Amino acid sequence: MATAIGVANQVDWDVPEQTGLWQDAWIRFRRNRLAVAGLAVVIILIVIAFGARLPATPGGLWKILHITGDPFSQNVVDTYAHPSLQHPLGTDILGRDQMSRIFYGASISLAIGIIVQFLVLVIGGSIGMAAGYYGGRVDNLLMRFTDIMYAFPDLLLVLVFVAAFGPSFWSIFIAIGITSWVGLARLVRGQVLSIKEKEYVEAAIMTGSSPIKLILKHLVPNSLGPVIVTLTFGIPSAIFTEAALSFLGIGIRPPEPSWGVMIEDGYSGIFADPLQVLFPAIAVALTMLSFTFIGDGLRDALDPRMRR
Amino acid sequence: MIPVLFFVILVTFILMHMAPGGPWDREGRQLSPAVINNLNIKYGLDKPLWQQFWLYLWGAVHFDFGDSLQSPGQHVSTLLLESWPYTLTLGAVTFVLLVPIGIGLGVIAALRQNSWADYGALGLATVAASTPNFVVGIILIIVFSLELNKITGGNFYLPTGGLPQPYNPFQIQLIMPVITLGALPTAYIARLTRSSTLETLRQDFVRTAWAKGLRPRLVVIRHVLKNSLIPVVTALGPTFAFLVTGSFIVETVFAIPGIGRSFVTSISSRDYTMILGTTLLYAGMIALMNLIVDVLYVFIDPRVRLNS
Numbered sequence: 315m316a317t318a319i320g321v322a323n324q325v326d327w328d329v330p331e332q333t334g335l336w337q338d339a340w341i342r343f344r345r346n347r348l349a350v351a352g353l354a355v356v357i358i359l360i361v362i363a364f365g366a367r368l369p370a371t372p373g374g375l376w377k378i379l380h381i382t383g384d385p386f387s388q389n390v391v392d393t394y395a396h397p398s399l400q401h402p403l404g405t406d407i408l409g410r411d412q413m414s415r416i417f418y419g420a421s422i423s424l425a426i427g428i429i430v431q432f433l434v435l436v437i438g439g440s441i442g443m444a445a446g447y448y449g450g451r452v453d454n455l456l457m458r459f460t461d462i463m464y465a466f467p468d469l470l471l472v473l474v475f476v477a478a479f480g481p482s483f484w485s486i487f488i489a490i491g492i493t494s495w496v497g498l499a500r501l502v503r504g505q506v507l508s509i510k511e512k513e514y515v516e517a518a519i520m521t522g523s524s525p526i527k528l529i530l531k532h533l534v535p536n537s538l539g540p541v542i543v544t545l546t547f548g549i550p551s552a553i554f555t556e557a558a559l560s561f562l563g564i565g566i567r568p569p570e571p572s573w574g575v576m577i578e579d580g581y582s583g584i585f586a587d588p589l590q591v592l593f594p595a596i597a598v599a600l601t602m603l604s605f606t607f608i609g610d611g612l613r614d615a616l617d618p619r620m621r622r
Numbered sequence: 623m624i625p626v627l628f629f630v631i632l633v634t635f636i637l638m639h640m641a642p643g644g645p646w647d648r649e650g651r652q653l654s655p656a657v658i659n660n661l662n663i664k665y666g667l668d669k670p671l672w673q674q675f676w677l678y679l680w681g682a683v684h685f686d687f688g689d690s691l692q693s694p695g696q697h698v699s700t701l702l703l704e705s706w707p708y709t710l711t712l713g714a715v716t717f718v719l720l721v722p723i724g725i726g727l728g729v730i731a732a733l734r735q736n737s738w739a740d741y742g743a744l745g746l747a748t749v750a751a752s753t754p755n756f757v758v759g760i761i762l763i764i765v766f767s768l769e770l771n772k773i774t775g776g777n778f779y780l781p782t783g784g785l786p787q788p789y790n791p792f793q794i795q796l797i798m799p800v801i802t803l804g805a806l807p808t809a810y811i812a813r814l815t816r817s818s819t820l821e822t823l824r825q826d827f828v829r830t831a832w833a834k835g836l837r838p839r840l841v842v843i844r845h846v847l848k849n850s851l852i853p854v855v856t857a858l859g860p861t862f863a864f865l866v867t868g869s870f871i872v873e874t875v876f877a878i879p880g881i882g883r884s885f886v887t888s889i890s891s892r893d894y895t896m897i898l899g900t901t902l903l904y905a906g907m908i909a910l911m912n913l914i915v916d917v918l919y920v921f922i923d924p925r926v927r928l929n930s
Contacts, residue, residue, distance in 0.1 A: 461626075462625070462626050462629045462630075466630060466633070466905065469870065470885075470901060470904055470905075471633070473870075473885070473886070473889055474633075474634055474637045474638060474889065474897065474901070475637055477637075477638075477641050477889045477890070477892075478637040478638065478640045478641040479640070479641075480641075480642060550752055554754045557754060557756075558754065558756065558870075558871055561756050561871065561874070562870060562871065562874060562886050563886075563890070564886070564889065564890065577756060577757075577760070581756075581760060581875070584760070584763065584764070584768070585768070588764045588768055591760050591764075592760070592761070592764065595754075595756070595757040595760050595761065596757075598754055598757060599752070599753045599754065599757045602752040602753070602754065603748075603749065603752045603753070605752075606748060606751065606752040607748075610748075
C-alpha cells in the first residue's frame with residue numbers, strides 16, 4: 315500500500331495548476347467589481363474607526379494628525395458651521411466637529427455590525443448544528459423554538475430588550491445577537507441534514523470517526539460558505555438596527571456620537587441645517603451598501619450553486 | 623398561533639419587568655410612596671409577578687387588555703384603536719402600491735435578463751434594500767420639502783408631517799411616508815420575483831409552451847407568472863404584517879400618530895399594559911398573516927394539497 319502511493323506520487327500527472335477552494339473563491343470575488351469596491355470602502359472605514367479610537371484621546375489619531383477636530387468639545391459660538399477647512403463637514407447644533415463625530419461613529423457601527431456576527435454564529439450555529447445532527451426530538455424542540463423566535467417581530471424584541479437592560483452598547487449588542495440567529499440556525503440545520511446524507515460522511519462514520527472529528531472535519535468546512543455569506547448579510551442589518559434604535563432615542567446615548575444619535579440630533583435641526591443630518595445618513599447608507607455588495611460577491615464566490 | 627402568542631406575552635412580560643424603573647417614575651419631583659402604593663394596588667402591580675402574569679393572560683383571553691398606566695382611565699384597546707387607523711392607512715396604501723410595482727419590476731427584469739432594464743431594476747432594488755428607511759425619509763424631506771420649497775419660493779412642496787385624515791388614501795401627506803416605508807419591501811419583492819421568474823423560465827413546460835407556438839403573452843401570463851408567483855405570495859403575507867406593524871421609524875420621522883410611535887413612547891414610559899397590548903397586536907397580526915398565506919397556499923399551489 316505504502317509503496318503504491320509512493321509510486322503514484324512520482325507519476326507526473328498532467329493537471330492544470332491547482333487552485334484551492336479559497337484561492338478559487340478569491341478569483342471569483344475579484345471579478346465582481348462592486349464587491350471589490352465595497353471591500354475597499356469597508357477597509358477604509360476600519361482604518362478610520364481604529365484611528366478615531368486608538369490613541370484613546372478624544373479624536374484619536376485623526377486629531378493628532380490635524381485631520382479632524384475633537385468629537386466631544388463644544389463650541390457654542392460656532393454652531394451649524396458650514397463645511398470649511400477647519401471643519402470639513404461643518405459643525406452640529408453644539409458646535410462639535412462633524413467629521414470627527416462621523417469617524418468616531420464608524421467605530422461604533424462597525425463594532426456592532428461585525429462583532430455581533432460572532433454571537434450570532436455561536437447561538438445560531440450551535441442550535442442549527444445540534445438540531446440537524448441529533449435530529450428527532452431535539453430537532454423538533456429546537457426548531458419549534460426557532461419558529462417562535464421567527465414569529466417575534468425583530469425590532470420589537472430588540473426594543474423591549476434594550477428597554478429592559480438600559481440603553482448601552484452592550485445591551486444593543488446582545489439584543490441584536492439574540493434576535494438575529496434564527497436565519498443562520500435554519501441554514502446550518504439544513505446544511506447539516508443534507509451533508510449527513512453524503513457518501514463521504516457515511517464513509518467517515520464507517521471508518522470510526524468520532525462525532526467531534528466528524529463535525530470539525532466534514533460538517534464545518536462544507537457548510538462554511540453559505541454561513542459566511544449569511545453572516546456578511548447580517549452585518550448591514552445589525553448596523554441598521556443600532557442606528558434605528560439610536561435614532562428612536564433608545565439606543566446609544568448622547569454624547570457618544572453613534573451615527574444613529576447624530577441622525578437624531580441632525581434631524582431635529584433639519585430646518586436649521588439639512589447638511590448635519592445628511593452626512594451621517596449617507597455614512598450609514600454607504601456602509602450598509604458596501605457590506606451588501608461584499609455579501610453578494612461572497613455569495614457568488616463561495617457558493618457556486620447559489621449563483622444567480 | 624396560540625403558543626406563539628403565549629410565548630410573546632411571556633417574553634415581553636419578563637423583559638418588561640426586568641427593566642429598571644417603573645411606570646410611576648417622574649422627572650424631577652417624585653410621587654410620594656403612599657401614592658405609588660395606592661397606584662400599585664389599583665393596577666394590581668402589588669401582586670406577585672406570576673399572579674400578575676396570570677391575571678393578564680386571563681384578561682387577554684377575554685379580550686380585556688387592561689387600562690393604560692400612563693393615560694388614566696383609558697383602555698389599552700381604546701388607545702390602540704385610536705392610533706391604529708393611521709398605521710393601517712399608511713401600511714395599506716403602501717401595500718397596494720408595492721405589490722404591482724415590486725412584481726412588475728421583478729418580472730420585467732427577469733424577462734429581459736442582462737438588459738439595461740434588468741440592471742436598472744436590480745441596481746435600484748439593491749440600493750433600496752440597503753438604505754435604512756430613516757435615511758430615505760430624511761433625504762425625501764430635504765429634497766421635496768426643504769429644497770423644493772426654496773426653489774419654488776414656497777409655492778409648492780410636500781408637507782413633512784402628520785396625517786390629518788385617517789382612512790383617506792388620497793392625501794399629499796402620505797406620499798413621502800409611503801415611499802419611505804415601501805422602498806425596502808418593494809426591492810425585496812422585486813428581487814424575489816426576478817429570481818423566481820428566472821427559475822420558472824428554465825422549466826420544461828415553458829419550453830413546451832414556446833415550442834407549441836403559444837403567443838408570448840399567454841406563455842408569460844399563463845405558464846410563467848402563475849408558477850413563479852407562488853413564492854412571492856408567501857413573502858407578501860409577512861410583508862403586509864411588516865408594513866402595518868414595522869413602522870416605528872417612519873411614524874417617528876413623519877410625526878404620524880400611529881401605533882409604532884405610541885409603542886416607542888410606552889416603552890420609555892414603562893407603560894406595561896400598553897407595551898404588552900401593542901406587542902400582542904403585532905405578534906397577532908404576523909401570526910394571522912402567516913396563517914392566511916398558509917391557507918392561500920392550498921389554493922394556488924396544488925402540490926401542497928397532494929402532499930398532505
